[in-house]
Amino acid sequence: MEVILLPLVVIITSTMLLLLIISTAKKRHHGTANLPLPPAPPSVPVVGPLLWLARARSNLEPAIRELHRRHGPILSLTFLSPRAAIFVSSREVTHRALVQRGHTFASRPPAIAPFTVLTSGQCTVSSAPYGPLWRSLRRNLTSGILGHGSRAPLYAPARRWALHLLTTDLAARGNGGGVAVAVVDCLQFAMFSLFTYMCFGKRLDRRRVREIEAVQRELFSSYISFQVFAFCPTVTKRLFFRRWQKVLSIRRRQQDIFLPLIQERRKRISSMDNDGSLVICCYVDTIISHKLPKEAGDRRLTDGELVSLCTEFLTASVDTIVTALQWIMVRVVEQPEIQAKLLDEINRVVSIDKEHVDEEDIKSMAYLKALVLEGLRRHPPAHFLLSHAAVEETSLDGHRIPAGRSVNFSVADVAHDENVWSRPEEFLPERFLDGGEGAGTDLTGSREIKMMPFGVGRRMCPGLGLALLQLEYFVANMVREFEWGMEGGGGGINLAERPEFTVIMEQPLRALVVPRRE
DSSP: HHHHHHHHHHHHHHHHHHHHHHHHHHHHHHEEEEOOOOOOOOTTTTTHHHHHHHHTTTTHHHHHHHHHHHSEEEEEEESSSOEEEEEEOOHHHHHHIIITTTTOOOOOOOOHHHHHHHHHTTOSSSTTTTTTTHHHHHHHHHIIIIGTTTGGGGGGGHHHHHHHHHHHHHHHHHHOOOOOOEHHHHHHHHHHHHHHHHHHSSSSOOOHHHHHHHHHHHHHHTGGGGGGSSSOHHHHHHTTTHHHHHHHHHHHHHHHHHHHHHHHHHHHHHHHHTTOOOOOHHHHHHHHHHHHGGGTTBBBBHHHHHHHHHHHHIIIIIIIIHHHHHHHHHHHHHHHHHHHHHHHHHHHSSSSTTTSSSSHHHHOOHHHHHHHHHHHHSSOOSBBBBBBOOOEEEEEEEEEEEETTOOBBBHHHHHOOOSSSSSTTTGGGGGGGGTTTTTTTOTSSSOOOOOOOOOOGGGGGGHHHHHHHHHHHHHHHHHHHHEEGGGGGGGGGOOEEEEEEEEESSSSSEEEEEEEEO
């Protein structure tokens, strides 16, 4: 009798649990269904989205900020997609969404047509929806090339090589301080040289680096213009035929450049694997060897996916680092007292006969670290995080958030919150020194969000530690090697911004660089 009753009890219990789960889910959905969507300003169909697109290169961000002042920290805006995007400006709301409820808001919205092509159907770390594919790709990145800091020393020789390229280029162009240098051109070549080495495991010659730089720069500069394909893509692909062809052209060029490099590494891995001497030493090695788990297809990555992941690696590293370096050096040029304080710290830490500032030296440079943090606060490379999406319909501060809807969190507004930062528009590295309001700021935002240049929560940038190291290393060495001066001897620098993939200078920095040492 007991043998007969046991399965019956299990069936009844399982059924009751299933009904309870369904009932709870219905109640939760019913609860959010009664909530309003975030407030939205009036919008004229078709015309409204086109007006927003026209603003995208100039005054879109101030317009959104003004709408936040009118409607509150959460609002809905209809741009080009028929589904309204949600924008969040408050650091408290951001913390509740991305940290306290990180799982709920950890996904990504569907990509628009150009980025579906460029990411191989959202098969990259930054674009993949929350789930087994994203976890697998991110784990490969963090345990491989980033390695929680353990691999950073392995790339010290590559950093020294990139630094040599940078300082040689600056000196040659600057002609002893007699000619103003377009600083960003020097930064881009040096950083592309460094990160292509980290990606492909070899030093590429100048021609190949320039080829990669050219196609990636075209992608960066086209980022805003590609947004038009969010609006009726079947129509806009015809209306903006040349622009769509540009998407396909960029993709073909990426494949033409990257696939031979990938195939070269694949052959190396195969030969070394056969003789038992395999050593993984670059990002491509890790993704070639990577196998997706059963939940994500139980397979190796395709060539197209490998190209997309290489593109993502270079995009996420080079453009953000170059943008941040340029903004920091602008302030070094603009405020001579900053340059003097940093040089004094460098001279106290580094002996005069030492060739360069190394990774060990910068560990004890408090002012250098404060300068970099203030650069990231005042001039974050991205003013919005990559769009998040809720994994299921949910609520946020009394508003309904539909599943899959684009939710955008403002990096710039958080970093300019007057409740956290005194005189937030001013550039003051001292605020991050001991006793300052920014001392001990947690960039992960786990306790409190004061600034989030690398994002927060589950989708936070996994390269935070490496990025800070690179910024500190190159800023310190550029200031040690050169005296930086303003072109024309004064008159101020134009700090106007222009949004691309990152927020760059409208007029790139031109500076006088005078070698400090013979």
